[in-house]
Amino acid sequence: MRDTGKPADEGASRGRLDLVAGAPHESLAAIASGSAALRAALAPSELDAADNEALLALALGADVAEHDAAEQAAAAALRHALTGQQQHPLADWAQSLRCAWGDVTASAVVPLAEADHMALLALALGEAGLPQPSFSDEEKQQAEQLRAALAGEGSDGLADWAAELRHADAPSSLDELSHRRLVKQALAAAAGGMEAAGEMDAAGATVTSTSGGRSMLLAAIVAIAAAVALFAGSVRWLETRPQPSASAPAARAAGVAAMVVSRSTVDLFDPMTPFPAKGGESERIKRIVAARSADLRSNRFAAWGVR
Amino acid sequence: MRALQKCFGVVLLSVMLPLAACTESAPDPAEGPAVVSTSISATTADDCRCPPAQAVVDPALLAFLSKAKSLHNQADMADAEQDTEAAIKALDRLVAGPLPAGDPPAPEVREVMADTLARSAELRSRSDYQAALKDVDRGLSLARERSHYRGRLMEVLGVVEQREFKRLQEAGDDDAPAAKERALKAFEEAVAIQDDVIKRALSGPE
Numbered sequence: 001m002r003d004t005g006k007p008a009d010e011g012a013s014r015g016r017l018d019l020v021a022g023a024p025h026e027s028l029a030a031i032a033s034g035s036a037a038l039r040a041a042l043a044p045s046e047l048d049a050a051d052n053e054a055l056l057a058l059a060l061g062a063d064v065a066e067h068d069a070a071e072q073a074a075a076a077a078l079r080h081a082l083t084g085q086q087q088h089p090l091a092d093w094a095q096s097l098r099c100a101w102g103d104v105t106a107s108a109v110v111p112l113a114e115a116d117h118m119a120l121l122a123l124a125l126g127e128a129g130l131p132q133p134s135f136s137d138e139e140k141q142q143a144e145q146l147r148a149a150l151a152g153e154g155s156d157g158l159a160d161w162a163a164e165l166r167h168a169d170a171p172s173s174l175d176e177l178s179h180r181r182l183v184k185q186a187l188a189a190a191a192g193g194m195e196a197a198g199e200m201d202a203a204g205a206t207v208t209s210t211s212g213g214r215s216m217l218l219a220a221i222v223a224i225a226a227a228v229a230l231f232a233g234s235v236r237w238l239e240t241r242p243q244p245s246a247s248a249p250a251a252r253a254a255g256v257a258a259m260v261v262s263r264s265t266v267d268l269f270d271p272m273t274p275f276p277a278k279g280g281e282s283e284r285i286k287r288i289v290a291a292r293s294a295d296l297r298s299n300r301f302a303a304w305g306v307r
Numbered sequence: 308m309r310a311l312q313k314c315f316g317v318v319l320l321s322v323m324l325p326l327a328a329c330t331e332s333a334p335d336p337a338e339g340p341a342v343v344s345t346s347i348s349a350t351t352a353d354d355c356r357c358p359p360a361q362a363v364v365d366p367a368l369l370a371f372l373s374k375a376k377s378l379h380n381q382a383d384m385a386d387a388e389q390d391t392e393a394a395i396k397a398l399d400r401l402v403a404g405p406l407p408a409g410d411p412p413a414p415e416v417r418e419v420m421a422d423t424l425a426r427s428a429e430l431r432s433r434s435d436y437q438a439a440l441k442d443v444d445r446g447l448s449l450a451r452e453r454s455h456y457r458g459r460l461m462e463v464l465g466v467v468e469q470r471e472f473k474r475l476q477e478a479g480d481d482d483a484p485a486a487k488e489r490a491l492k493a494f495e496e497a498v499a500i501q502d503d504v505i506k507r508a509l510s511g512p513e
Binding site for chain 1: 361363369373375376380415418422423429455458466497505
């Protein structure tokens with residue numbers, strides 16, 4: 001390729017005359033028409049009628065490429081019917097095809113005719129599944145009853161199910177009271193069967209139940225009361241001696257008989273060693289106190305009935 | 308409201324039941340020495356054949372003995388400082404103070420009193436012969452049995468009479484020989500009592 005020194009985009013908008021430069025003059029026209037054809041293929045413009053016919057002849061054969069006047073007239077009539085300018089027996093069918101193709105505007109949508117609807121059902125479901133065109137009086141009455149129930153007039157067994165289907169398809173907004181009721185039920189169930197003692201606040205949250213706290217408080221009060229009673233009973237028991245009971249006189253008498261009586265202290269000292277005339281009094285007194293303290297303890301246990 | 312009533316009922320029950328078991332009254336141990344009979348059949352007065360009651364060792368006796376120990380310790384401290392008056396004063400708080408109830412007093416009380424009076428007599432004999440004699444006489448009235456307590460009192464009496472003898476002799480008093488005689492007699496009696504105690508101990512329990 002020869003470097004012409006020009007940017008490539010400038011050559012894109014027009015023919016690459018540089019490519020044909022140097023070609024013989026008599027070939028330039030042919031080359032130009034080929035280029036135009038190529039551009040048309042890449043970016044086709046609207047085909048005119050003549051070209052359309054030519055192409056059809058190439059594709060289908062020359063025998064079907066040509067249309068007689070009757071066919072052309074019928075096609076024109078159908079075209080006018082689709083645009084709403086006149087009536088045509090195939091206008092509805094043609095319109096349905098256009099709707100199925102999706103190339104329609106809202107204003108051009110034509111509701112499916114009952115006959116066409118039944119025909120389509122017959123094709124899809126077969127003759128056995130085709131709904132009966134007529135309904136019994138009972139069926140009509142049930143249908144009317146269901147319609148009334150859905151409208152809030154009366155009740156019907158299928159009304160709740162039908163309403164749920166309708167809400168599932170197009171749910172409406174929940175009113176405030178229903179919302180609170182549902183949240184309350186859900187939270188009460190989530191609490192594990194505990195009785196919901198609180199009430200919903202303005203934001204919809206449930207107040208925590210106080211039954212657990214009351215149980216803890218009750219247990220704490222009982223424990224404190226038991227400890228106080230035990231302490232008081234222990235103090236009284238240590239300070240007093242139990243009364244002789246009619247049921248255990250022998251045990252009480254045996255305990256009393258076992259008490260240590262007051263007696264001389266000479267047995268606490270060596271009889272072979274006389275007391276000195278001076279000194280030793282404190283040591284003797286200490287020995288006497290120690291011995292009699294043990295006797296007192298024994299007497300206390302005996303009085304309590306402890307052997 | 309119901310929960311509150313239930314709670315109150317539980318608390319009331321928890322407190323009243325244990326306290327109800329502690330409503331028994333008991334005799335006041337401070338009323339005096341506990342006197343008890345050694346017989347186990349003392350249920351009625353009609354069939355009671357109880358021996359004479361004997362005093363048991365009770366808190367009052369221990370209180371007196373503990374007091375005696377403390378006062379003797381005070382006397383020891385005063386004696387260590389050569390303060391005879393303070394020692395006598397401490398011992399007087401015991402011999403002149405209240406005694407545990409009982410007539411006659413318990414043996415421990417009499418013997419401790421006798422021992423205390425012997426000490427106070429020895430201390431008083433340094434300056435007051437008559438007061439010392441009083442303490443000895445009172446001690447001897449308490450320690451009537453021939454025991455080491457009485458023997459010590461007799462020995463202290465001899466010491467008292469001996470000091471009196473020395474004083475009288477130094478004073479040239481004619482009563483000096485009498486004092487000496489009394490001192491010797493007291494010492495002899497003390498020896499006799501000790502011998503009796505030793506003989507009794509050697510001969511064993513009767």
